[in-house]
Amino acid sequence: MTKQWVATRPGGSETFELVDVAVPAPGPGEVTVSVRAAGVNPADAKHTQDGDPADFPLPIGYEVAGVVTAVGPDTDIASGPVAPGDEVLAFRVRGGWAEAVTLPARDVFAKPPAMGFAEAANLLLAGTTAADLIRVTDVAAGETVLVHGASGAVGVSLLQQLRMLGARAIGTASAANTDTVRRSGGEWVPYGDGLEARVRDLAPHGVDVALDCVGSDEAVDVSLALVADRARIATIAAFTRAPDAGITAIGGSQPESAAFRDAVRQRLVDLAGRGELVVPVARTFPLTEARAALDLLESGHPGGKIALLP
The missing domain is CATH 3.40.50.720 (NAD(P)-binding Rossmann-like Domain)
Incomplete structure (x- = not known):
């Protein structure tokens, strides 16, 4: 079991709860990641505002960075071969505000060694x-x-x-x-x-x-x-x-934008790895303090990116 934030019903962060969930073993085309940092973005709260109550609870969090703990059969990640112990970042994912998560390997990239986990978890959105x-x-x-x-x-x-x-x-x-x-x-x-x-x-x-x-x-x-x-x-x-x-x-849910954003991820990771694209991080919060992190973000003056650290 792992801790994960979910929205229990349509609404804002007041509907978010930290719950225990099972982390499935990775199948073909999947990897399991121990999350070291999860990005905090306005979209994390916006996508829970509306919707069919029957679709809830919804897992929260679109991007993470962490360490691979398991790899599905015959699986490479988007950037190439992968093994347990490798440091990675991932976007676009579901349920990144968690201690661990099993993800589609196509959305996972090798983390540039020079990037911290908090920076890497906030690079791609x-x-x-x-x-x-x-x-x-x-x-x-x-x-x-x-x-x-x-x-x-x-x-x-x-x-x-x-x-x-x-x-x-x-x-x-x-x-x-x-x-x-x-x-x-x-x-x-x-x-x-x-x-x-x-x-x-x-x-x-x-x-x-x-x-x-x-x-x-x-x-x-x-x-x-x-x-x-x-x-x-x-x-x-x-x-x-x-x-x-x-x-x-434009928005990430538009098909043309979604396809482009997926295609450009590796280029941005490469730029970050060379130090040409820098992610300023203003503050980190423990995973348990996700609501406080959102409050700072929604204040409009965070001074940089925010990350949750399990």
């Missing part, structure tokens, strides 16, 4: 989302990109990936997060009244692309004012406004 935003807007080297919410998890990954691409990134954030934006490769600009004018001052020749990670009306309005081609504005949060505004809204 944000990283693949950022890569998807770049894909749908077809960002090219030399272009100027405005990133709303640049100090958040997706924003930080975006800034680093844009820098590697050779694009110029201007990132909105609070004054407290100026260094985060600059350290990740962006030019900081404060959000709030007058944002459009401040961006125009920084980019007098125009903004080619706008990528929204916050979903505020300000982010959408300023993007529409600055970017001539609405096909080059994308959001991961402003789903209500996107259709009327004629901009692209």
Whole structure:
């Protein structure tokens, strides 16, 4: 038996309970992982808000890092051969907020040796989302990109990936997060009244692309004012406004996005292994304190990624 967090009914974190569950032995195409860190993401609570009560309890947690304890027959992981004792990371999984979990091997990758478990457990959800935003807007080297919410998890990954691409990134954030934006490769600009004018001052020749990670009306309005081609504005949060505004809204459940995000995982792991893609971790919590971890995340000011440590 192992401890695992589940949502007992539709709702927020108030429905989460830490329960005892059996960990099945891995079959063909599966591995069992002793979880050393589990990533904490907004999606962990969002996907339990609605749904058929008959589908509950639902296991929580989309990404983990840990040590392989068992391997199914004739099984390799996504990055190649695997054996008990190997350090790995995994995304996209179900039930990662646990002490141990049996996973499809196709979603498991060798952990770069230089990465800590907390960093590895927070690499791929944000990283693949950022890569998807770049894909749908077809960002090219030399272009100027405005990133709303640049100090958040997706924003930080975006800034680093844009820098590697050779694009110029201007990132909105609070004054407290100026260094985060600059350290990740962006030019900081404060959000709030007058944002459009401040961006125009920084980019007098125009903004080619706008990528929204916050979903505020300000982010959408300023993007529409600055970017001539609405096909080059994308959001991961402003789903209500996107259709009327004629901009692209993406999510991991969309088939095209899901396929791309799965395909780009190994590239992001390789970048992290070379130190080119860094995951800033603000704080870790014991597995038993998952609700407190979510409270910090939902405060909007975690200062970096959060991990649960069984």
